[in-house]
Amino acid sequence: MTTFVLIPGAACDSWHWHLLEEELRARGRDVVSVDLPCEDEAAGLDEYADAVVQAVAGRRRLTLVAHSFAGFTAPLVCARVPVDLLVLLAAMVPLPGEAPKEWWRATRHPDSRVGRAGRDAQRAGADPAVEGLPESAVPGSAADPFFQDLPPGLAAEAAVRWRRQAETPAARPWPMEAWPPVATRFLLCRQDRLFPAPFLRTVVAERLGVSPDEMEGGHFPMLSRPAELADRLEGYSRSAAR
Template sequence: MAGKKSYVIIPGAGGVPWDWHLVEDELRRHGHDVVAVDLPNDDPSAGLAEYADAVVRAAAGRTDIVLVAHSLGGFTAPLVCERIPVARMVLVAAMLPAPGESPGDWWQNTGHSAVMAERERLDGGPPDESVLFHHDVPPELAAESVARGRAQADGPFGRPWPLPHWPQVPTSFLLCRDDRLFPAAWLRGLVRERLGIEPEEMDGGHCAFLSRPRELAERVMRLSGA
């Protein structure tokens, strides 16, 4: 092993630390320090700044930090890089903001709304959330995830992303080929456009941390040099 890392995991919208418990187990099995952040994502008064505050508190005292950010966590991770030393970001099926763009505007600006509208037209209606998020997750885990999940508050969605550019921190992007929320063909183009890198790809849907935790952990470790 290249050395002990501190993995600080930023869940997506409505996500809770439990979502990542299987990945945490794998990372700890390899000797790493791990914490999944408990975000104030059910608090309507909390925005991206408060989410970043929670991550900074969780990372306190840790060294050789790798931020692992999922979905909406892609808006928060770069803010954390401006406040504490971060060795690397690994973005997993993450939203990629542009300067001044709010999470609420991101869907239209990136073409995601158009992609999903076309899918709804072809499918004859909007997809069920279980199809979007848990189609490849074992049923018992999917049920527990739904039971433990939070209703994501609107706090961050109307506030612009405050950075003038992405931080100068080594960054990798892990794309899930079977993601039904962020279709792979569309997301590949967004990663190239906004980060200027080629994404790493693996099988699995948007919640690969529950459907493929061992593979996800192994890829995160490899991308972070562990």
């Protein structure tokens, strides 16, 4: 049986996958939702990959689902354990030697204010009262680039669940020399405010040489559209198994 391995983005943990995990388990699927040491300033991308490898120990037929910043972590995992399929979900796509903090400028992100707001929110964690943060950096606000399409109650809980993101993994160069030889799919979200669809189409074409698949929703479709996302992941897994 395929095991779906859910790898969170910056400042997130397994809770941010919980609706998708419930959906997949209800369909009889095996799921591993990983928690990363995102608050640990001593932990870099290698330690993030170590956490995923430990979480999947003894399992086979792995489909990795990497959200957002996890685009820097998941390929490292593919180089350490056998992986059938890598699904990049609204994810960053790194180049060899590129530090995550350099990615925004290198990819020509169209709105430096959105990128800065995102990084500020991740560093601050869940506290919406952090002095000096712009409104767009506060998860669940009207200008939020993360949770804008969630029901108010779920958006509020997502804000409380936000973790502090250490800066260490963003400062170190991506250590791989090339993209790993694993089947890779990219799924973007058309209403994503953090990584707008036209921007990601260009990044994916330039860095992976493919056209991304697309679905409706904002940056967190695992919370806003878990059933639709589960349909997509099951379809990808079936195609990879042929």
